[in-house]
Amino acid sequence: MRIGVVTFPGSLDDSSALRAIRLAGGEAVPLFHASDDLKEVQAVVLPGGFSYGDYLRCGAISRFAPIMESIIVAAEHGFPVLGICNGFQILTESHLLPGALIRNQDLHFICTDQPVTVENTNTPWTRGYTQGQRIVIPIKNGEGSYQASAETLAELEGEGRVVLRYADKNPNGSQNNIAGITNARGNVVGVMPHPEQAIESLTGPSEDGLIFFSSILQSLVAR
Amino acid sequence: MALDTVSVAQSTPDNKQPWRELGLKEDEYQSIREILGRRPTSSELAMYSVMWSEHCSYKSSKIHLKQFGEKAVKSDALLVGIGENAGVVDIGQGYAITFKIESHNHPSFVEPYQGAATGVGGIVRDILTMGARPIAVMDPLRFGLADAPDTRRVLPGIVAGVGGYGNCLGLPNIGGEVVFDETYAGNPLVNALCVGVMKHSDIKLATAHGTGNLVVLFGAKTGGDGIGGVSVLASETFADGKSAKRPAVQVGDPFAEKVLIECSLEIFAEDLVVGIQDLGGAGLSCATSELASGGSGGMDIQLEKVPLRDPSLSPEEILMSESQERMCAIIEPSKLARFMQICKKWDVTATVIGEVTSGDRLNITWNGELIVDVPPRTVAHDGPVYNRPMARPAYLDGLTPISIPLPQTPAEIKDAILKLVASPNIADKSWVTDQYDRYVRGDSVLSQPEDSGMIRIDEQSHLGVAISTDANARWSYLDPYEGVKLALLESCRNIAVGGAKPLAITNCLNFGSPEDPGVMWQFAETVRGLADIALEMGLPVTGGNVSFYNQTGSVAILPTPVIGVLGVIQDVRTRTKVGLPKAGLDIYQLGTTDANFSGSEWAYLHGQIGDSAPRADVDHETRLVNLLLEGQPLFESAHDLSDGGFAAAITEVTLKHNIGATIEFVGDIAAELFAQTPGRAIISLEPHNAAALKALAEKHGIAINRLGQSGGDVLTINGAHIPLDELRKAHTETLPKLFG
Amino acid sequence: MATIIVEVMLKPEILDPQGQAVASALPRLGFNFAKSVRQGKRFEIVVDGEPTHTQLAEVEAAAEKLLSNPVIETYVVKVEK
Amino acid sequence: MATIIVEVMLKPEILDPQGQAVASALPRLGFNFAKSVRQGKRFEIVVDGEPTHTQLAEVEAAAEKLLSNPVIETYVVKVEK
Numbered sequence A: 001m002r003i004g005v006v007t008f009p010g011s012l013d014d015s016s017a018l019r020a021i022r023l024a025g026g027e028a029v030p031l032f033h034a035s036d037d038l039k040e041v042q043a044v045v046l047p048g049g050f051s052y053g054d055y056l057r058c059g060a061i062s063r064f065a066p067i068m069e070s071i072i073v074a075a076e077h078g079f080p081v082l083g084i085c086n087g088f089q090i091l092t093e094s095h096l097l098p099g100a101l102i103r104n105q106d107l108h109f110i111c112t113d114q115p116v117t118v119e120n121t122n123t124p125w126t127r128g129y130t131q132g133q134r135i136v137i138p139i140k141n142g143e144g145s146y147q148a149s150a151e152t153l154a155e156l157e158g159e160g161r162v163v164l165r166y167a168d169k170n171p172n173g174s175q176n177n178i179a180g181i182t183n184a185r186g187n188v189v190g191v192m193p194h195p196e197q198a199i200e201s202l203t204g205p206s207e208d209g210l211i212f213f214s215s216i217l218q219s220l221v222a223r
Numbered sequence B: 001m002a003l004d005t006v007s008v009a010q011s012t013p014d015n016k017q018p019w020r021e022l023g024l025k026e027d028e029y030q031s032i033r034e035i036l037g038r039r040p041t042s043s044e045l046a047m048y049s050v051m052w053s054e055h056c057s058y059k060s061s062k063i064h065l066k067q068f069g070e071k072a073v074k075s076d077a078l079l080v081g082i083g084e085n086a087g088v089v090d091i092g093q094g095y096a097i098t099f100k101i102e103s104h105n106h107p108s109f110v111e112p113y114q115g116a117a118t119g120v121g122g123i124v125r126d127i128l129t130m131g132a133r134p135i136a137v138m139d140p141l142r143f144g145l146a147d148a149p150d151t152r153r154v155l156p157g158i159v160a161g162v163g164g165y166g167n168c169l170g171l172p173n174i175g176g177e178v179v180f181d182e183t184y185a186g187n188p189l190v191n192a193l194c195v196g197v198m199k200h201s202d203i204k205l206a207t208a209h210g211t212g213n214l215v216v217l218f219g220a221k222t223g224g225d226g227i228g229g230v231s232v233l234a235s236e237t238f239a240d241g242k243s244a245k246r247p248a249v250q251v252g253d254p255f256a257e258k259v260l261i262e263c264s265l266e267i268f269a270e271d272l273v274v275g276i277q278d279l280g281g282a283g284l285s286c287a288t289s290e291l292a293s294g295g296s297g298g299m300d301i302q303l304e305k306v307p308l309r310d311p312s313l314s315p316e317e318i319l320m321s322e323s324q325e326r327m328c329a330i331i332e333p334s335k336l337a338r339f340m341q342i343c344k345k346w347d348v349t350a351t352v353i354g355e356v357t358s359g360d361r362l363n364i365t366w367n368g369e370l371i372v373d374v375p376p377r378t379v380a381h382d383g384p385v386y387n388r389p390m391a392r393p394a395y396l397d398g399l400t401p402i403s404i405p406l407p408q409t410p411a412e413i414k415d416a417i418l419k420l421v422a423s424p425n426i427a428d429k430s431w432v433t434d435q436y437d438r439y440v441r442g443d444s445v446l447s448q449p450e451d452s453g454m455i456r457i458d459e460q461s462h463l464g465v466a467i468s469t470d471a472n473a474r475w476s477y478l479d480p481y482e483g484v485k486l487a488l489l490e491s492c493r494n495i496a497v498g499g500a501k502p503l504a505i506t507n508c509l510n511f512g513s514p515e516d517p518g519v520m521w522q523f524a525e526t527v528r529g530l531a532d533i534a535l536e537m538g539l540p541v542t543g544g545n546v547s548f549y550n551q552t553g554s555v556a557i558l559p560t561p562v563i564g565v566l567g568v569i570q571d572v573r574t575r576t577k578v579g580l581p582k583a584g585l586d587i588y589q590l591g592t593t594d595a596n597f598s599g600s601e602w603a604y605l606h607g608q609i610g611d612s613a614p615r616a617d618v619d620h621e622t623r624l625v626n627l628l629l630e631g632q633p634l635f636e637s638a639h640d641l642s643d644g645g646f647a648a649a650i651t652e653v654t655l656k657h658n659i660g661a662t663i664e665f666v667g668d669i670a671a672e673l674f675a676q677t678p679g680r681a682i683i684s685l686e687p688h689n690a691a692a693l694k695a696l697a698e699k700h701g702i703a704i705n706r707l708g709q710s711g712g713d714v715l716t717i718n719g720a721h722i723p724l725d726e727l728r729k730a731h732t733e734t735l736p737k738l739f740g
Numbered sequence C, D: 001m002a003t004i005i006v007e008v009m010l011k012p013e014i015l016d017p018q019g020q021a022v023a024s025a026l027p028r029l030g031f032n033f034a035k036s037v038r039q040g041k042r043f044e045i046v047v048d049g050e051p052t053h054t055q056l057a058e059v060e061a062a063a064e065k066l067l068s069n070p071v072i073e074t075y076v077v078k079v080e081k
């Protein structure tokens, strides 16, 4: 199973995402932003980081990278995409996911071990979890506060498209404690917490994040 | 202003020059004239003035720092020693580690965010320049009193700057310090450490060899930032150096640095450079003169080729500019095309600005006119050297013994512990550290709030390194010779409790004005102490940094030598953490306590410092480190005892996983809780391992004392019951309350 | 040479944590004039010569596509005299 | 009710990584109008009634002290009509 990870200028968690795919048993394929070649991968991860320094708005510039043109077209046809942190921001800027991520409520970058609940296990990235499962995954971002119009929120909630929700306390002012969402079709998932940094208990707060990567492999086998 | 060329300088020997404004002393200016046999051109004057500043030339510290070479142990681990951008040590399996601390103190007071940010940027480039991939940063910080209004301006900005830059580079922040003391008001200390990894064969040096090889500048364009920054900001108190038309503040662009790192590593991987130097303090003046002087000596530069952000810059300003995120490489002409291709891939600007020549002069032209013609060594290495007057400061004769309340009853013990752990110096630092990404790269085995930061180097073999930075400035104030030794020993202990073996030292020596004989004495004693203990411990000093002029008027900061120790661990999976993992474990203290409160936090809380520092007992500490390393498989947790003594340590040990403990001391309870006797640690183990611990303790000659057991949700010490919730509230609320 | 200004502000219904932080810091410093504060971005774009109609239309397009995010922001394009 | 605007820009000699990022993204999207771009902040401050002289002086003071960093930035105070 070939899973791609895109490196944009300023991507930081690309190497961790590649490692997570390997540990889950997949073939991890590095992709570069400047080429539109998806190298026959079957799914793609947009990793965390500060692409282009995130100086304008997070993800605003990366959205126009050649690789994104290929990804946007593929995603509209059901190709599985996972955006983590900066990757989630790129997905909202690309309008593959609704809403936007703005500055954290207290204006600080926050790095902490965050309890979240898995609310949607129907996506190819979360099928290995149980509905309502509580997991602990790091968050680390400065602009992770999820905002959307009332209609969008109602639609997300009504269609069960909230994938992850912050448990215990809301770290950043996200509406409805939203930590991750999916598109209507369910193939595109964006999450602010970093599952790729919770794959080994030696280096992360848990191994809960690995299931994102084993889930996609199972989903691809099941196809 | 007309261009001041070499021939103009020759024909106008009597022109008045602003050497004083540039921070040079009369005799320094005269010796430049002697070296050149004429007056310097204004560009030459700019170069000499920045390169002969305290910051770049180490003119007050050099004669003392020599001891690190003279007393040094012969270490097989040391691959590159003092003098290069950073030292390099061998950690086995073909890996080499480079690490170094630098200060960015004054700029961070002027502009906290950008000052701290560019401090991180600078040290990361130093590490990159050695050919290594930067893998982690640390940030020992010091501020004025926590509730002082200026601290509220300075601290949030500095923390945001360290985080903003480091996070954007994708370097995990794995530790540091936050210390408050009134002497740092107006003189915050921002020290930044970076560690990098490479294979032995990848080591790069700052040398320009090979006639005809090209000098290439790559990275950001040059702007007017930090002009006068080095000479004004770092060598004199900045009050008298309000720089006129150019900003002394540099603004960092971490994204530019991130792509510069990736671009450089790709260039190194294809072995495309002969020599390389980053542009930090003193910018191009430093890079060109050091590269030339480190090589055969000859270099021609065409200065007008330097890509500019601000086209109005004069040649003098271009030479002095401290614009960030720039590097200078020496490249064989045949490799230029490939070099340029990689730069293009990363969208990094690269420009050939000159070449290595067969001569021994650094010649710089501006549109064909010669504006600099100097022997590069005289700029880079032969700066002035001062043997400044020193005198044991008078305050040392006025020190008085401690006289403070010493808790005895359970109620007093509880109050005292809650008061201590809520004090800004001991309080939980997550308000700071949660603004730093500690996870990125996925190899952080230990990070805050552990005793050391630990990074996995090899995923297959599980080899790793650990780093700790420490200083106890109050002990250094009481006795600078012992103080620095104690800092080094604390660092070694912090490394060893995690399971790593100390291997090498870096340091950042933060002091007041070297023109004050008392400060100079503190400095000299510190260097003597560090050189002595490095020799005694058999650890090489691989590099460091000196920051002088940290003082306001006649009040200097506490002498603050920050020591960084690097350790190696063969299998990171065996590392030990600080927190009690479960109930039912036996808790032991290793080492014994003296009833001396001098320099302790408990005394500081009562406005006292006392009269004497403890003696650094190298023999005891070495045995303790050996015991900690050998005992590793027995321990469920391990934590060293330092600031705040046992009371602070047991708080961290119990709060980590919310596991309480019942502790019973016999003897002087106040001393057991609050004295800061060095050479101690607190460990927990399964009761069935007690005999094994006892045998180890006997073998290493370390006193051990079973204090009690883990369990419950209360910390009980000699009858004082402190519910963990109450303890946590006291420990964690202070910083958020102060800083929002 | 002329300067075109693009001002980007968060839509009124979108939470503005930065503006809020300023609004609550002002009274702490003894400034009581503000009923509310919102913080946005301001781009100064230098163009050659007098800005033409086509150029302004292009700036509009760039403001829509890149400089602002229409999901949460609005923008205004102005020419600086 | 009136709105007072404070515009804060980096001093011209100070590096502006944000403006640079925009300036280099524009041509990639086919926009070639910009000779240079600088990015700053814009504050919209709502005050009660018509802004008075004292109020404007206070806003100036707040702009100097809180809204801008005089070491690296300059500011302009305007009243929105």
Ligand SMILES: Nc1ncnc2c1ncn2[C@@H]1O[C@H](COP(=O)(O)OP(=O)(O)O)[C@@H](O)[C@H]1O
Pocket (backbone or CB within 6 Å): B138, B139, B140, B141, B173, B174, B175, B176, B177, B178, B429, B432, B433, B436, B447, B448, B449, B450, B451, B452, B469, B470, B494, B642, B643
């Ligand atoms: N400025 C900082 N940056 C990163 N980590 C920090 C900083 N200040 C403190 N820490 C971390 O917080 C923890 C507690 O600090 P401290 O009590 O000073 O440790 P120690 O006494 O073991 O040196 C350590 O893990 C330390 O590395």
Ligand SMILES: [Mg+2]
Pocket (backbone or CB within 6 Å): B451, B494, B640, B641, B642
């Ligand atoms: Mg410690």
